[in-house]
Amino acid sequence: MNKDLLFDFTVDKAARRIFITREFDAEHSLVWDAFTRQEILDQWSAPAPMRCKTKYMDFKVGGRRFYAMISPDGQERWVLQEYTSITPKTNFKLYNSFADEAENPELPGSEWDYNFSEQNGITKVYITVYNESLERMERLADGFRIGFTMMLTNLEELLATLSKKQ
Amino acid sequence: MKQDIFQAIADPTRRAILALIAIQALTPNVMAEKFDMSRQAVSKHIKVLHECELIKPEHSGREIYYHFNAKKMLEFDNWLAQFRKNWETQFNQLDEVLSTMKTQKK
Numbered sequence: 001m002n003k004d005l006l007f008d009f010t011v012d013k014a015a016r017r018i019f020i021t022r023e024f025d026a027e028h029s030l031v032w033d034a035f036t037r038q039e040i041l042d043q044w045s046a047p048a049p050m051r052c053k054t055k056y057m058d059f060k061v062g063g064r065r066f067y068a069m070i071s072p073d074g075q076e077r078w079v080l081q082e083y084t085s086i087t088p089k090t091n092f093k094l095y096n097s098f099a100d101e102a103e104n105p106e107l108p109g110s111e112w113d114y115n116f117s118e119q120n121g122i123t124k125v126y127i128t129v130y131n132e133s134l135e136r137m138e139r140l141a142d143g144f145r146i147g148f149t150m151m152l153t154n155l156e157e158l159l160a161t162l163s164k165k166q
Numbered sequence: 167m168k169q170d171i172f173q174a175i176a177d178p179t180r181r182a183i184l185a186l187i188a189i190q191a192l193t194p195n196v197m198a199e200k201f202d203m204s205r206q207a208v209s210k211h212i213k214v215l216h217e218c219e220l221i222k223p224e225h226s227g228r229e230i231y232y233h234f235n236a237k238k239m240l241e242f243d244n245w246l247a248q249f250r251k252n253w254e255t256q257f258n259q260l261d262e263v264l265s266t267m268k269t270q271k272k
Binding site: 005007009011018020022024025026030031033034040043044045046047048 | 246249250251252253254255256257259260261262263264265267268271
């Protein structure tokens with residue numbers, strides 16, 4: 001992995017916006033596919049030890065992706081995304097919200113705007129997240145924290161078992 | 167209703183109030199003077215800032231001084247750091263995926 005690839009994360013608290021820029025050492029069309037195709041998204045779009053499972057995805061304007069982030073102990077957190085705009089290979093926008101298993105969204109959600117461009121074989125992805133509510137974002141972070149805590153608890157238990165055997 | 171911190175700091179007057187009391191605790195009367203606002207208008211802003219715990223009141227005799235609550239701002243920053251970390255992890259995963267895809271293409 002190339003360590004020189006740009007990663008920038010800035011927050012404009014007043015405007016309730018987060019700006020994320022990341023470069024990838026891959027051609028434009030490959031990176032576009034990685035963000036817009038279900039089977040590839042499932043491989044990376046939940047931070048380990050969480051994993052991601054898409055129930056269905058229909059990448060077109062008005063179409064939806066319904067997926068779960070699954071923690072190591074099997075807890076599922078459902079997310080519903082609706083594509084609001086698509087300009088092939090360069091931009092897409094979606095409305096993101098948490099949901100229950102029956103696809104009922106918990107509003108308000110957040111607006112995501114993805115931009116793609118390539119220069120010299122390096123593809124840059126520029127993401128803007130607009131949040132109506134901070135509380136909602138805090139819950140997102142909590143979900144991850146629970147995942148990490150579970151992992152640490154598992155490790156503690158494992159260590160305890162191992163030390164008993166000695 | 168409990169205010170959210172984003173809404174509280176979205177307003178330019180409230181940001182100015184925060185900037186001012188971060189330097190020195192102030193009474194509502196002094197705030198009203200400094201910003202050339204009515205007491206009622208100041209009270210409204212104070213209420214919002216207080217509800218999301220960005221400022222803390224302290225009584226001194228008959229006066230109430232409002233202090234800046236740096237801890238609340240810090241909590242918010244910690245939370246953002248966590249969010250950033252999650253993205254970093256995901257993007258590193260994507261690097262791996264892309265690298266595999268490139269190899270398979272060849």
